Amino acid sequence: MHVYLIGYRGSGKSTVARLLASAIQWPMVDTDEIIETTSNQSIRDIFAAEGEAGFRDREEAVIHEIASRTSPTVVATGGGAILRAGNRQRMEESGLRIWLQASAEFLYRRICGDQSTDARRPNLSDQGGFSEVAEILAARRPLYEQLAQKTVDTEHKTPDEVVAELLDWVKSKV
Ligand code: S3P
Numbered sequence: 001m002h003v004y005l006i007g008y009r010g011s012g013k014s015t016v017a018r019l020l021a022s023a024i025q026w027p028m029v030d031t032d033e034i035i036e037t038t039s040n041q042s043i044r045d046i047f048a049a050e051g052e053a054g055f056r057d058r059e060e061a062v063i064h065e066i067a068s069r070t071s072p073t074v075v076a077t078g079g080g081a082i083l084r085a086g087n088r089q090r091m092e093e094s095g096l097r098i099w100l101q102a103s104a105e106f107l108y109r110r111i112c113g114d115q116s117t118d119a120r121r122p123n124l125s126d127q128g129g130f131s132e133v134a135e136i137l138a139a140r141r142p143l144y145e146q147l148a149q150k151t152v153d154t155e156h157k158t159p160d161e162v163v164a165e166l167l168d169w170v171k172s173k174v
Contacts, residue, residue: 002095099148
């Protein structure tokens with residue numbers, strides 16, 4: 001049984017996954033990192049070369065492979081990993097799902113403060129900026145909500161505080 005962290009860009013999935021994994025002494029993987037390492041390209045370059053659909057195919061293959069692993073792992077997913085029904089089903093079948101939640105305003109501020117964003121992250125619509133975050137988050141919110149068994153509000157919390165809030169729940173389930 002894995003633990004999947006889901007949520008929009010900037011919600012802290014990778015950092016929280018690392019800290020949670022070390023607290024429960026499990027391995028941790030990050031699906032974006034696996035995609036970039038195995039294809040030897042940044043996500044931005046994959047989007048440019050293959051479009052979003054090409055990236056989503058790679059993402060689905062990675063989630064499928066992780067879901068089939070037998071050793072329990074903490075998984076930081078990409079913000080759009082919840083879009084494909086096949087991914088949602090695999091996550092449901094193979095682990096706990098935790099949604100790191102925050103408002104569009106807060107996420108936008110976090111994304112702007114992340115130095116690696118421009119180099120690594122493609123725009124997800126023609127709009128870019130705050131309206132992209134607000135619109136895409138609104139469209140995805142029902143999917144995050146539906147898939148998650150546990151939701152943590154991450155606003156104004158450090159990653160350590162988020163993990164502290166999750167730890168008892170995770171320990172009671174695994
Ligand atoms: C995406 C989020 C990114 C990455 C890709 C697409 C999305 O992951 O998978 O750029 O659709 O929200 P992070 O949430 O780790 O930034």
